[in-house]
Structure formats: C-alpha cells, structure tokens
Amino acid sequence: MKITDIKPYAFWLGYRNVCLVKVETDCGIYGWGESGLSGRELAVVGAIDHFKQFLIGKSALNIGALWQEMYRGQYFEGGRVLAAAISAIDIALHDACGKHFGVPVYQLLGGKQRHHIPVFATSILPYGQAMIDELVAMKEQGWQVLRTTTGIHGNGESSTEFEPRQSIAEAAHWLTKAREALGPEIVLGVDYHHRLSVAETISFCQRMPSGTLDFLEEPIRDESPASYQSLRQRIDVPLAIGEEFASKWDFSPYVESVLTDFGRVDVCNAGGLTEAMKIAALCETRYIDMMPHNPLSPICSAASIHYCAAIPNLAWLEWPPYDGDMSDYDRVFTERPMLTDQHVLEVPERPGLGIDVNEAELQGQRFKYWEAPRMHKPDGSYTNS
CATH class of the missing domain: 3.30.390.10 (Enolase-like, N-terminal domain)
Incomplete structure (x- = not known):
C-alpha cells in the first residue's frame, strides 16, 4: 500500500x-x-x-x-x-x-485497555455566580470532572486587557465558592493558559483553602523547567502540563523530575499517535496519568479516543467546550464521536479512526486569517495570550 x-x-x-x-x-x-x-x-x-x-x-x-x-x-x-x-x-x-x-486504530497501538473514555467538561464563563450555576448544573447532569478557565478570552481582533493580580483575586474567590457549591467529590481544576508568573501562581494558590483545586493547568510558560521546579516546591496543587510540548524530548525534563502530575499531551501537535504513545510510556515510569488536550475538530477527538483506549495511564480526555452549533461539523464529518448519556465516550469498533470526512464539502470552505487575542496589562505591555 x-x-x-x-x-x-x-x-x-x-x-x-x-x-x-x-x-x-x-x-x-x-x-x-x-x-x-x-x-x-x-x-x-x-x-x-x-x-x-x-x-x-x-x-x-x-x-x-x-x-x-x-x-x-x-x-x-x-x-x-x-x-x-x-x-x-x-x-x-x-x-x-x-x-x-x-x-480499529487502537488495535495498531497494542489493543484496547478500556471500553469507554472518561472525559471532563469546561465552563468558559467569566468568574461570577453564573459560572457557579453552570458548574452546579453540570454536576447535576452527571459530570464528575469539571474545569474552569480564566474567563477572559478576547476576540482575536483587538487587544484585551488582562491584569494577573486582579485575575487571581477573582479566580481564588470564585473557585473557593465553586468548591463549596460542588462539594468534595467533584474533581475541579482551572486552566490559566500560562498567563501567570511564578510569584503570581504561588499567591493564587495561597489564597484558597487546601483541597480547593484538584489540578492547576499551565499556570506559566513551559520554556523553563527550573521555574516549574521552583513552583512545584512551593504549592500543594497538582499540576497539569504538556499541551505546548511537541515531542517526548519536550516532556522528558518534566517527567524525569516529576514536575507535572497530569500529562496534557496533544496528539495533533506532539508528533501524532506514534510519538504520543512513547510519551505515555515515559509518563508511566513516573506514575503520571495522561490528560490529553482535545480542542480541535472531531478528527482530533477520534484520534484521542483511540489513544486513550490503548494506554494504561489515563486520567480523563478533554471534551471541547466551544462547539456550540454542531451543524457545520455534521456537514463535514460522518460518524463523529458523541458523548453517551453517562458523559463518557464509547470506543468505536469501525476500522481505522471510525470517522470520515465529506471531502466534497471541503471544496467550498475558505481559510480565514485569525489571531489569538493579544493580552496586555493595564500599563500597555503585552503578556501571554
């Protein structure tokens, strides 16, 4: 072939x-x-x-x-x-x-180790009572693992103000309330999208009672393992790191020094399924569970499902919170992954990924230039998007 x-x-x-x-x-x-x-x-x-x-x-x-x-x-x-x-x-x-x-693809990866894939849901609402209400509603729907974001996303067309100290004050206040509203049994985390410094991250964690968060995702940039080493020694919140990594070599210093508790591998960025399997094995040597990044199209979700089915060390798979109206996806994709009533993903048994693309539908699609929102502090200086 x-x-x-x-x-x-x-x-x-x-x-x-x-x-x-x-x-x-x-x-x-x-x-x-x-x-x-x-x-x-x-x-x-x-x-x-x-x-x-x-x-x-x-x-x-x-x-x-x-x-x-x-x-x-x-x-x-x-x-x-x-x-x-x-x-x-x-x-x-x-x-x-x-x-x-x-x-199925999972068979090429060593076979199926689980029958369904646990996933987590995300609230992207700004901090406030509406966010608390949405998280409580998700819990009532049956979700067991929930995540919030910074609540500030911008529109990509203009610069958006982000003041880290104001953000961590709001986040700590409302996440504490979220834990009170959700109770102790729900897994709760936050994605800070690498917008903080080491000092700001420490201050953020100190403002909440111990046990408020089950994971803190990407609080700072990943270029400096030494900075994460400093952070690791000074906070008691489990870390989820890795969606920016492009290879097992990027993961290696974080795994060898156990600087993360969850491996946020992205199969569409880290070298595909071939490299992602090696990254899972590397993480397994330090008892680090995988928590794959999955923000893209149903092709990413399908590939991630097979990956999650084949590895032993899985925590949860991200379920995209930004889909909204799925009619565009349904025109392009057939047999796309769907959540069950139990908020899990079934492992498909069809050959390959188990999903197909209506290629004729792609002919009329156009690329749009888009930039991530430009985050700046009140003094005008740029910070991480």
Whole structure:
C-alpha cells in the first residue's frame, strides 16, 4: 500500500480554522489526520507540502519509519510547526493502516485497555455566580470532572486587557465558592493558559483553602523547567502540563523530575499517535496519568479516543467546550464521536479512526486569517495570550 498523494485542507469551521490532512494510497484506501497548531495552519500546510515530496511512493504501512524520516530527514529537526505537520500525517497513516487491516486504530497501538473514555467538561464563563450555576448544573447532569478557565478570552481582533493580580483575586474567590457549591467529590481544576508568573501562581494558590483545586493547568510558560521546579516546591496543587510540548524530548525534563502530575499531551501537535504513545510510556515510569488536550475538530477527538483506549495511564480526555452549533461539523464529518448519556465516550469498533470526512464539502470552505487575542496589562505591555 503505497502513498500516492497527501492533501492538506486548512479552512474555517465553526469558530476556528482547522487543518486536516488526507493521505491517499494506490489501493484506494485513504486516511485522515489533523494538525493542532492553531493560528499558524498555513505554516503547517507548507511543511506538509515539503514532506509530500519524498513521502509519495513510500509504503503507508511503515508508519514508524516514515515518522523517523520526517523528523530526522532535515538538518533542523523538530519544532512545533514540523511536529504539527508530522502529527497530521502520522494520524492519517494510522487511519489508513487500520482500514487496510480491517481493525480499529487502537488495535495498531497494542489493543484496547478500556471500553469507554472518561472525559471532563469546561465552563468558559467569566468568574461570577453564573459560572457557579453552570458548574452546579453540570454536576447535576452527571459530570464528575469539571474545569474552569480564566474567563477572559478576547476576540482575536483587538487587544484585551488582562491584569494577573486582579485575575487571581477573582479566580481564588470564585473557585473557593465553586468548591463549596460542588462539594468534595467533584474533581475541579482551572486552566490559566500560562498567563501567570511564578510569584503570581504561588499567591493564587495561597489564597484558597487546601483541597480547593484538584489540578492547576499551565499556570506559566513551559520554556523553563527550573521555574516549574521552583513552583512545584512551593504549592500543594497538582499540576497539569504538556499541551505546548511537541515531542517526548519536550516532556522528558518534566517527567524525569516529576514536575507535572497530569500529562496534557496533544496528539495533533506532539508528533501524532506514534510519538504520543512513547510519551505515555515515559509518563508511566513516573506514575503520571495522561490528560490529553482535545480542542480541535472531531478528527482530533477520534484520534484521542483511540489513544486513550490503548494506554494504561489515563486520567480523563478533554471534551471541547466551544462547539456550540454542531451543524457545520455534521456537514463535514460522518460518524463523529458523541458523548453517551453517562458523559463518557464509547470506543468505536469501525476500522481505522471510525470517522470520515465529506471531502466534497471541503471544496467550498475558505481559510480565514485569525489571531489569538493579544493580552496586555493595564500599563500597555503585552503578556501571554
């Protein structure tokens, strides 16, 4: 089964651009994958066009060897753009190989270790009583793991003011109230989207009673393991880190020094299923459970479900909180993953990823230039988006 073409599609869908990749083969079997480098999709398309030049004609069955060739086949190896391109192609190859052998992708990854995938839900409302009410409603619906955000998202068209000290004061106040309203049995976390400093993170955690949070996600940027080491020694809240990482080498210092408690791997950014399986194994050596990042299209969700089914060390999978009207998705995707009444995801038994794309529908889709909101402090200086 040889690769005959690789087609990237970057287009606006719902509330964001998505970057899908189709790998075609000489026996008529094809596979779909997705890149997760939001806001820089055209850079990924360019990288895919480079990879395409030497992948056509190669066996689609040799997924591991193709991964190594893509990663090591240039002088400047790695990096987020290349890793995102490799991820999309790698996922598509797994989809095609699963169809070729007539088995679900999880079977290619070692087999199924669970029958359904536990997921967590997110409230993106600003801090206040409405957020508390939404979290309580989610609990009443049966959700057991809940997450909040900073509540400040911007629109990507203009700069948005973000004052960290004001934010942590509000967040600590309302998260304390959230814990009181939810009770002790619900898992509660917050994603700070790397908008804080070490000092601000420590102050934030000190403002809440111990046990308020079950996890704190990405409080600071990931470039400095030493900074997380300092943070780790001074707070008692479990950390969830990794959605920015592009390889096992990025994860390695955080795993070896046990700087995180949950591995926020993104299969569409960290090298696809091939690399994500190695990252899970690396985390398993330090008893770190995986908590995959899943904010993209149903292709990302489908790939993440198979990944979660095949690994032993799973906490929960993120369920995208931003979908809203799913009619656009239903025009593009068939057999997309759906939550059960018990708020879990069933593991599909169809060959490959178990999802397909209406390629004809993609022809009329257009890419829209979009930028993440520019966050700035009251003095005008920029901070992390």
